[in-house]
Amino acid sequence: MIPILFPPGEKLYQNNGLGRLSEATHCICTQERNGIYELALTYPVAGEHFEDILLGGQILARQDDKAMRSQPFDIVNIRKTLDATIEILAQHISYRMNFIPVKPVANTSYITAGAAIAAVKNQIVGSNPFQISTDIAAKAIFHLDEPASLRSVLGGMEGSLLDMYGGTWEYDWFDAKLLGQRGEDTRLKIRYGKDLTGMNYESSNEGIFTGVLPYWRGTVGEGDTSQDVVVVADSPVTVPALANAMPYARNIVLDVTSDFQQGEFTDQPTQAQVIAKGKKYLD
Numbered sequence: 636m637i638p639i640l641f642p643p644g645e646k647l648y649q650n651n652g653l654g655r656l657s658e659a660t661h662c663i664c665t666q667e668r669n670g671i672y673e674l675a676l677t678y679p680v681a682g683e684h685f686e687d688i689l690l691g692g693q694i695l696a697r698q699d700d701k702a703m704r705s706q707p708f709d710i711v712n713i714r715k716t717l718d719a720t721i722e723i724l725a726q727h728i729s730y731r732m733n734f735i736p737v738k739p740v741a742n743t744s745y746i747t748a749g750a751a752i753a754a755v756k757n758q759i760v761g762s763n764p765f766q767i768s769t770d771i772a773a774k775a776i777f778h779l780d781e782p783a784s785l786r787s788v789l790g791g792m793e794g795s796l797l798d799m800y801g802g803t804w805e806y807d808w809f810d811a812k813l814l815g816q817r818g819e820d821t822r823l824k825i826r827y828g829k830d831l832t833g834m835n836y837e838s839s840n841e842g843i844f845t846g847v848l849p850y851w852r853g854t855v856g857e858g859d860t861s862q863d864v865v866v867v868a869d870s871p872v873t874v875p876a877l878a879n880a881m882p883y884a885r886n887i888v889l890d891v892t893s894d895f896q897q898g899e900f901t902d903q904p905t906q907a908q909v910i911a912k913g914k915k916y917l918d
Contacts, residue, residue: 636697643691644882658682664698669790672727674708680719690840694725711841729806732786734885736760736848739865740779748800751777769813775799782850782888845881846873847889849913855903872913
């Protein structure tokens with residue numbers, strides 16, 4: 636299949652979008668089990684759609700011959716080379732879950748993977764276009780002690796859903812499914828950018844975010860009466876100008892605990908104080 640270019644904000648991926656990238660000289664999709672899911676594409680500067688390829692744009696491509704349908708990838712990095720081509724790095728749209736914060740999940744009992752996913756969904760801050768499900772019936776004690784990104788909660792941190800219940804995540808458009816068994820491990824890894832030389836221009840939006848969800852975590856009380864407490868903002872503190880310019884919200888979790896360990900406050904901070912630290916960070 637020839638990769639198809641779509642503009643930022645596209646959700647339906649119908650027709651040919653901005654056009655088919657038939658002049659691409661190289662296109663490789665790399666998907667690792669519970670790991671990276673990226674697309675590397677090389678396109679000539681003289682190509683018909685060169686001017687249309689922008690950061691934030693999307694590429695619809697088939698990740699392998701067995702796939703039922705093509706997958707959308709967000710363009711996050713563009714490198715211009717000396718041989719009149721550009722090297723494009725695009726990440727599967729499931730990476731957007733890196734910018735969806737999840738508040739702590741309190742739980743001390745054994746629950747199924749489905750119940751744990753429901754608890755996580757209930758703690759998501761802001762909008763969430765992703766549907767999350769599982770076919771695993773096992774039980775475990777799943778909890779989240781402090782805010783984290785949705786993708787980390789799914790499988791990128793200690794105590795994640797993947798860590799507690801096992802299995803393999805399958806990402807299909809806006810669907811994320813934790814399956815008991817999926818595919819096979821071929822031990823093959825393809826790294827984007829290995830041994831590339833002669834770069835003279837690079838643009839990236841991987842480090843851009845539109846807001847933060849600040850939180851403080853500490854111990855209140857002494858001895859047997861002490862308890863672990865988390866103070867978190869109800870909603871992300873945002874930069875309006877950036878939020879309006881991006882095709883979707885990109886909010887990250889911000890730990891401001893260390894800001895209150897320098898003599899400014901000796902007791903548990905209020906939510907307003909935590910929010911103020913978030914605003915100061917953005918400034």
